[in-house]
Amino acid sequence: xxxxxxxxxxxxxxxxxxxxxxxxxxxxxxxxxxxxxxxxxxxxxxxxxxxxxxxxxxxxxxxxxxxxxxxxxxxxxxxxxxxxxxxxxxxxxxxxxxxxxxxxxxxxxxxxxxxxxxxxxxxxxxxxxxxxxxxxxxxxxxxxxxxxxxxxxxxxxxxxxxxxxxxxxxxxxxxxxxxxxxxxxxxxxxxxxxxxxxxxxxxxxxxxxxxxxxxxxxxxxxxxxxxxxxxxxx
Numbered sequence: 569x570x571x572x573x574x575x576x577x578x579x580x581x582x583x584x585x586x587x588x589x590x591x592x593x594x595x596x597x598x599x600x601x602x603x604x605x606x607x608x609x610x611x612x613x614x615x616x617x618x619x620x621x622x623x624x625x626x627x628x629x630x631x632x633x634x635x636x637x638x639x640x641x642x643x644x645x646x647x648x649x650x651x652x653x654x655x656x657x658x659x660x661x662x663x664x665x666x667x668x669x670x671x672x673x674x675x676x677x678x679x680x681x682x683x684x685x686x687x688x689x690x691x692x693x694x695x696x697x698x699x700x701x702x703x704x705x706x707x708x709x710x711x712x713x714x715x716x717x718x719x720x721x722x723x724x725x726x727x728x729x730x731x732x733x734x735x736x737x738x739x740x741x742x743x744x745x746x747x748x749x750x751x752x753x754x755x756x757x758x759x760x761x762x763x764x765x766x767x768x769x770x771x772x773x774x775x776x777x778x779x780x781x782x783x784x785x786x787x788x789x790x791x792x793x794x795x796x797x798x799x800x801x802x
Contacts, residue, residue, distance in 0.1 A: 569591075569592045569702060569703050569704065569705060569741075570589045570590065570591060570592070570696075570697055570700075570702045570703070570704040570705070571589070571590045571591075571592055571595055571704070571705055571707060571754070572587045572588070572589045572590075572693050572704050572705065572706045572707065573587070573588045573589075573590065573707050573708075573752070573754040573755050573757065573758040574586070574587050574588075574686075574689065574706060574707065574708040574709065574755075574758055575708070575709045575749065575755055575758035575759040575761075575762045576682065576685070576709070576711075576762055577623065577759070577762040577763045577765070577766035577767075578668070578681065578766065579766075579770065579771075580668065580669070581667065581668055581669040581770070582665060582666075582667060582668060582766065582769070582770040582798075583665060583666050583668050583681035583682065583684075583685050584663065584664070584665040584685070584762055584765055584766045584769070584770075584798070585663075585664050585665070585682075585685045585686060585689050585762060586661065586662070586663050586758050586759075586761040586762035586765060587661070587662040587663075587664075587689055587692075587693050587706075587758065588654070588659055588660075588661055588754065588757050588758045588761060589659060589660040589661070589662065589693065589696060589697075589704065590657065590659050590754060591658055591659075591702075594657045594658055594659070595754065597657065598653065598654065598657045598659070598753075598754060598757070599752075599753040599754055601653035601656065601657070602621060602650060602653050602753040602754075602756065602757060603753060604653075605621070605646060605649045605650050605653055606618075606619050606621065606646075608649070609636075609642075609646050612642075613635055613636050613639070613642055614635050615632060615633065615635055615636070616632055618632075619632035619633065620632055620749065620750045620756055621646075621650055621753065621756040621757070621759070621760055622749065622756065622759055622760075622763075623759050623760050623762070623763025623764060623767075624763060626643055626646060626647055626760075627643065627647070627763070627767075629643055633646075644781055644785070647760065647764075647785055648784075648785060648788060650757065650760055651760070651785055651788035651789050652788055653757075654757055654760075654761075654788075654789055654792070655788050655789050655791065655792055659792050660696055660792060660793075660794045661761060661789060661792045661793045661794065662689060662692045662693060662696065662793075662794060662795045662796075663761070663762075663765050663793065663795065663796040663797070664685050664688045664689040664692065664795075664796075664797060664798070664799075665685060665765075665766075665769070665797070665798035665799065666681050666684050666685050666688075666798065666799045666800075666801070667798065667799070667800045667801065668681045670800055670801045670802070671684065671801050673801075674801040674802070675801075680713075682711065682717075683716075683717070683720065684799070685799075686717060686720070687720065687724070687729060687730070687731075688797075688799065690706070690721065690724060690729075690737060690740065691724075691729055691733060691735075691737065692795045693706065693739075693740065694737040694738070694739045694740055695795075696794055696795070697739035697740070698738070698739050702739070703739050703740070703741045704739055704740055704741065705740075705741055705742060705745065706721075706740060706744050706745065707745045707746075707747060707752070707754070707755065708744055708745070708746050708747075708755075709746070709747070709748070709749045709755050709758070709759065710746045710747065710748050710749070711746070714744070714746050717744055718743045718744050721737070721740065721743060721744050722743070724736065724737045724740075725737050725738070725740065761789065764782065764785060764786060765786075765796075767782060768782050768783070768786060769798065
């Protein structure tokens with residue numbers, strides 16, 4: 569079975585989600601590898617060993633990562649180590665997004681961006697699971713309206729999705745499972761992916777060095793990406 573870990577990153581005009589699909593026999597190994605990244609940061613920089621690998625905090629040196637706030641190379645190094653741990657495992661990465669500003673222009677009362685992107689993401693997760701002849705369990709970071717999103721998935725499983733690719737999702741088992749990111753290294757891994765993807769796609773870099781640093785990070789996991797698309801409503 570595959571385990572799909574899902575998290576999001578967004579601003580007012582762009583909404584992105586990442587799914588990290590991990591074979592069940594690799595999940596413990598990847599979680600431990602990410603633990604070791606933080607333990608090493610604790611040994612070298614005095615970070616708390618329970619620090620959360622959170623994209624925004626790691627990039628800016630906030631909360632758990634404040635001890636290295638003035639050490640950008642150290643923070644980027646931790647990000648590299650986490651991405652290398654991900655790339656070293658037999659994972660698949662799916663990235664979906666929507667231009668929220670265009671969504672609001674096209675529809676008078678649009679569904680929330682999260683609902684649109686999650687539906688598109690689940691379709692692609694189901695596609696990938698079918699292609700590799702696996703079932704998949706989806707675990708997402710905690711959000712509001714969890715009951716609504718669970719009901720949406722139930723509809724997709726029994727009736728089908730909407731849009732031009734409408735069909736039933738038959739590889740996703742059970743329901744959506746939600747967990748706080750601080751309790752799951754694999755949700756944290758999905759957060760690192762979603763945050764950096766959003767930053768590269770929608771946030772203008774402050775300088776050439778920042779752009780090169782982001783691209784170098786992305787190359788660590790680029791070979792694991794199996795699908796990437798942002799919907800631009802017209």
